[in-house]
Amino acid sequence: MINGPSISNTDLVDPHLLRTFVTVARLGSFSAAAHELGYTQSAVSQQISVLEGDLGAKLFTRRPVAPTTVGLRLLDHAEPLLLRLEAARADLARLSSVAADEVTVAMSPLAAPPSLAAAAHALRGLTVRVVGREEAIASVARGTADVALVDGMAAPSDPLHLTDISPLTTRAVVEQPLAVALPTDHPLAGRSALRLTDLADARWIDAPDAAIPLARLRVSATTDGFRACLRYEGCDVTGLLALVAAGLGLAVLPASAITTAAVPISVPRAVHRIELVHNGTLTGQVARFATAVSATAQASNSRMRTAR
Known part of the structure; x- marks a missing residue:
C-alpha cells in the first residue's frame, strides 16, 4: 500500500x-x-x-x-x-497508435442493427461489449472501445441526444418501429396501435439500459406520468421481457426485440434509432466496420420509410 x-x-x-x-x-x-x-x-x-x-x-x-x-x-x-x-x-x-487488426465495439443492449452480421463478416476480428448507453459512449471517449453502437427514442430522422463527453462523431445507422411490450393477456394486447399517453398511468418497469428510459417517455408524451412500479437494473433484455410477461409492468422497446405482446405506438411519432459513435477519423478495420454497418442500414431505412 x-x-x-x-x-x-x-x-x-x-x-x-x-x-x-x-x-x-x-x-x-x-x-x-x-x-x-x-x-x-x-x-x-x-x-x-x-x-x-x-x-x-x-x-x-x-x-x-x-x-x-x-x-x-x-x-x-x-x-x-x-x-x-x-x-x-x-x-x-490514437495519434501515434498503429491500426489494429481487431475492432472492439461497445454496444447498448438494444443497439444491434440488422447490418451487424454483415459488418462482422467484413472483419478479421470483432469484440462486442454490451454495456449501458452512457458506458458505451464513455468507452469510446476513454479509448477502451474503437466505436460504439447506441440506441434511443427520437423523432424520425432526428439525432439522439447523447451525453457531451468529448468531441465525438455520430452517424445514423438505422431507425426501427417502437412498440409497447405487454403481457399476452393484457386488455390492450390486441390493439393495432395506441397512443403513448393512453398508458401514462399504467404500471411501468424502469429499465434505463434494457428499454427506452421512462424519463424519455415523459418527454416524448409531454406528461409527468410513466411512473415506475419496479426498477430493473441490467442489460439483459430477455430478463426484462420475462418480467413484462409475468405482469409486473410495461416497457417500450423496438418492436423487433419484443417476444411478448407488442402494440405499435401511433402518437407521438417516434422511432428506435441506432447511431454509430466514434472519435476522430476512422481508419483500417474500424473504417471497414463502420462502412459495412452503414451500407446495409441505408437499405433497411428505405424499407422502413416505404412501410410508413
Missing part, C-alpha cells in the same frame, strides 16, 4: 484527488476506496479532508459514508471532468 500523492491546498483540481473523491462516493466506504486505489485508508481520509477544507464544507457524512448536498454537487462536476481527462489522453494516444 502507498500513501498516495502529495497534498497541498492548491490541489483541489488535481485529478488524483477528484478520482479519490469519486471512488469514495461510488463505493460508500473509505476503506473500500483505499483498497481499490491502492492507497492507505489514512491517505484517502487526508485527501478528502483537503477537499473539504478548500471548499469549507463537508463532502461526506461519515456514518454511513454518503455524499452531502455539497458532495453531490461536486460529484456532478468531478465525474465529467475525469472522463474528459481520460478522453483527452486516449485521443492523443
Whole structure:
C-alpha cells in the first residue's frame, strides 16, 4: 500500500484527488476506496479532508459514508471532468497508435442493427461489449472501445441526444418501429396501435439500459406520468421481457426485440434509432466496420420509410 500523492491546498483540481473523491462516493466506504486505489485508508481520509477544507464544507457524512448536498454537487462536476481527462489522453494516444487488426465495439443492449452480421463478416476480428448507453459512449471517449453502437427514442430522422463527453462523431445507422411490450393477456394486447399517453398511468418497469428510459417517455408524451412500479437494473433484455410477461409492468422497446405482446405506438411519432459513435477519423478495420454497418442500414431505412 502507498500513501498516495502529495497534498497541498492548491490541489483541489488535481485529478488524483477528484478520482479519490469519486471512488469514495461510488463505493460508500473509505476503506473500500483505499483498497481499490491502492492507497492507505489514512491517505484517502487526508485527501478528502483537503477537499473539504478548500471548499469549507463537508463532502461526506461519515456514518454511513454518503455524499452531502455539497458532495453531490461536486460529484456532478468531478465525474465529467475525469472522463474528459481520460478522453483527452486516449485521443492523443490514437495519434501515434498503429491500426489494429481487431475492432472492439461497445454496444447498448438494444443497439444491434440488422447490418451487424454483415459488418462482422467484413472483419478479421470483432469484440462486442454490451454495456449501458452512457458506458458505451464513455468507452469510446476513454479509448477502451474503437466505436460504439447506441440506441434511443427520437423523432424520425432526428439525432439522439447523447451525453457531451468529448468531441465525438455520430452517424445514423438505422431507425426501427417502437412498440409497447405487454403481457399476452393484457386488455390492450390486441390493439393495432395506441397512443403513448393512453398508458401514462399504467404500471411501468424502469429499465434505463434494457428499454427506452421512462424519463424519455415523459418527454416524448409531454406528461409527468410513466411512473415506475419496479426498477430493473441490467442489460439483459430477455430478463426484462420475462418480467413484462409475468405482469409486473410495461416497457417500450423496438418492436423487433419484443417476444411478448407488442402494440405499435401511433402518437407521438417516434422511432428506435441506432447511431454509430466514434472519435476522430476512422481508419483500417474500424473504417471497414463502420462502412459495412452503414451500407446495409441505408437499405433497411428505405424499407422502413416505404412501410410508413
